[in-house]
Amino acid sequence: MSETLTSQAGQTILLATFFVRDALCALDAAGVQEVIRLGPMTPVRYAPEEVVGIVNLRGKIVTIVDLGLRLGFSKAVAGADSRIFIVEDRDEFIGLLVDRVDEVVEVERDSWQPPPTNANWGQAKFFQGVCRARGRVITLLDAGQILKQRNEDEQTCRR
Numbered sequence: 001m002s003e004t005l006t007s008q009a010g011q012t013i014l015l016a017t018f019f020v021r022d023a024l025c026a027l028d029a030a031g032v033q034e035v036i037r038l039g040p041m042t043p044v045r046y047a048p049e050e051v052v053g054i055v056n057l058r059g060k061i062v063t064i065v066d067l068g069l070r071l072g073f074s075k076a077v078a079g080a081d082s083r084i085f086i087v088e089d090r091d092e093f094i095g096l097l098v099d100r101v102d103e104v105v106e107v108e109r110d111s112w113q114p115p116p117t118n119a120n121w122g123q124a125k126f127f128q129g130v131c132r133a134r135g136r137v138i139t140l141l142d143a144g145q146i147l148k149q150r151n152e153d154e155q156t157c158r159r
Contacts, residue, residue: 011108011109012106012107012109013028013030013106013107013109014028014029014030014104014105014106015029015104015105015106015107015133015138016028016029016104017101017103017104018083018085018098019098019099019100019102020067020068020071020073020099021068021074021099023071023073024136024137024139025138025139025140026105026140026141027085027087027096027140027141027143029104031087031088032085032086032087033088035083035086036057036084036086036095037083037084038082038083038084038097040055041054041055041064042054042055049069050066050070051066052064052065057086057093057095061093062084062086062093062094062095063094063095064084064094064095064097065095065097066097067085067096067146068097068099070096070126070146071126071141072123076097076099078097079099081101082097082098082099083101084097085098087143089144089147094147096143105133105134107138111131111132112129112130112131113129113130114129114130115127115128115129115139116130126141126142126145127139127141127142128142
């Protein structure tokens with residue numbers, strides 16, 4: 001994800017935007033494999049709280065993570081608008097549960113600013129930056145950091 005953001009000045013990137021509770025967030029669209037509807041999931045015993053379950057996606061087992069819990073928000077209440085963003089991490093597919101999808105927007109790399117200094121440290125470590133697009137503030141999430149934290153949590157559970 002960050003390779004796109006460190007590209008030459010003046011370039012644009014596509015962001016897949018979505019809501020986590022009332023926060024407008026985004027992932028670099030190049031890192032999103034697909035977006036799927038929320039369907040039946042198999043619960044995973046003894047998994048961290050943010051692991052909602054697993055699904056079989058065309059023969060691949062995908063772990064579904066409540067992105068809101070990961071970011072420090074309350075637990076998701078799944079609804080008709082809920083979606084799962086599928087991203088790949090070290091040859092494994094992970095699903096990030098979001099409250100609803102917004103749109104894909106194109107933004108100039110130069111328009112990004114660092115995350116706000118008043119952001120909660122627990123949340124800020126997942127932010128790559130913020131920008132304005134179409135009159136709204138969008139928080140770009142660092143999928144690599146979100147997935148890294150998930151892997152660290154799994155290591156702790158195994159000990």
